[in-house]
Amino acid sequence: MPPRVLAVSGGVGGAKLAVGLSRLLPPENLTIVVNTGDDETFHGLYVSPDIDTVVYALAGMTNRETGWGVEGDSFRAMDALGRLGGETWFRLGDLDLAMHLRRTELLALGRTLSEATREICDALGVRHPVVPMSDAPVRTVVRTAEHGEMAFQEYFVRRACEPRIAGVRFAGAENAPPSPAFAAALESADAIVFCPSNPVVSVGPVLAVRGVREAITRFRGPRVAVSPIVGGRALKGPAAKMMTELGEDASNAGVARRCAGLADALILDESDADDAAAVEAAGMSARTARTVMTSESGKTALAEAVLRIAFGDGVCPKA
Ligand code: FO1
Numbered sequence: 102m103p104p105r106v107l108a109v110s111g112g113v114g115g116a117k118l119a120v121g122l123s124r125l126l127p128p129e130n131l132t133i134v135v136n137t138g139d140d141e142t143f144h145g146l147y148v149s150p151d152i153d154t155v156v157y158a159l160a161g162m163t164n165r166e167t168g169w170g171v172e173g174d175s176f177r178a179m180d181a182l183g184r185l186g187g188e189t190w191f192r193l194g195d196l197d198l199a200m201h202l203r204r205t206e207l208l209a210l211g212r213t214l215s216e217a218t219r220e221i222c223d224a225l226g227v228r229h230p231v232v233p234m235s236d237a238p239v240r241t242v243v244r245t246a247e248h249g250e251m252a253f254q255e256y257f258v259r260r261a262c263e264p265r266i267a268g269v270r271f272a273g274a275e276n277a278p279p280s281p282a283f284a285a286a287l288e289s290a291d292a293i294v295f296c297p298s299n300p301v302v303s304v305g306p307v308l309a310v311r312g313v314r315e316a317i318t319r320f321r322g323p324r325v326a327v328s329p330i331v332g333g334r335a336l337k338g339p340a341a342k343m344m345t346e347l348g349e350d351a352s353n354a355g356v357a358r359r360c361a362g363l364a365d366a367l368i369l370d371e372s373d374a375d376d377a378a379a380v381e382a383a384g385m386s387a388r389t390a391r392t393v394m395t396s397e398s399g400k401t402a403l404a405e406a407v408l409r410i411a412f413g414d415g416v417c418p419k420a
Pocket of ligand 1: 197
């Protein structure tokens with residue numbers, strides 16, 4: 102019987118490892134819990150970017166250039182909307198629009214976000230459970246020195262992560278219970294895997310959901326995190342910039358300090374093997390693997406390394 106794994110994911114990097122894990126574990130042995138702090142309503146449509154990214158990746162539909170959105174999509178509806186005077190800085194592709202229309206429709210019919218996501222996954226043939234961190238609204242709010250507070254997508258897309266951040270909060274998280282499937286996986290999983298996602302705004306919101314940090318702290322099985330930092334830079338996105346601006350080290354040691362008490366081992370890219378001592382000084386076991394997933398086989402290889410480290414070689418003290 103394969104082990105049951107709970108994978109915590111943000112968008113693009115997390116989705117790649119989720120695909121790798123889905124090739125090694127049957128659907129009943131993998132739960133992929135996804136950040137919903139980035140969710141936003143655009144033009145009356147409920148958009149859940151990280152869920153979209155993970156679902157498209159598992160369905161084999163991802164735009165390979167961006168890592169989000171649908172391969173081969175066009176933006177004619179956005180162009181038409183712009184001509185009508187609508188806001189178009191957040192680009193919803195013509196094919197992608199179907200996802201947001203359908204989700205919004207299901208939510209309006211009274212489905213929870215978990216139920217709507219399951220129906221969409223079923224329709225697209227995605228068999229591994231993709232679950233929102235919570236069915237209650239949680240919104241990532243970025244505090245900037247120059248412009249005050251702003252919604253995450255305003256910071257991330259509209260302002261291209263340029264404002265200097267002074268803080269981040271997850272509005273609603275303290276009252277948001279974990280979604281039913283997330284809560285069940287926290288109880289029944291044999292291991293927790295933190296995918297290589299932004300520790301501040303992808304993993305941070307998941308940990309902020311009511312009771313989650315405590316549940317992961319007392320989790321008894323192996324907990325393995327994959328660092329999103331390689332060579333002192335984030336593979337994708339603003340993780341390194343954000344950590345620096347928040348006064349943290351934008352390094353594997355900085356990631357290890359964030360993970361301390363929540364994960365037992367931190368997997369570094371093999372090119373960062375020299376960081377192992379600093380990671381261990383932060384209280385985590387340092388392991389290496391090829392974490393840069395530039396090919397399909399790279400996703401599977403990293404997933405194999407993650408499972409080997411979690412279960413195979415005894416490095417996680419509780420394995
Ligand atoms: N990212 C962008 O950089 N620009 C966009 O216009 C954009 C649109 C978009 C639409 C749907 C969707 O599911 C994701 C989209 N993303 C876009 C990605 C998204 O902003 C980020 O990947 C995440 O929120 C961060 O993980």
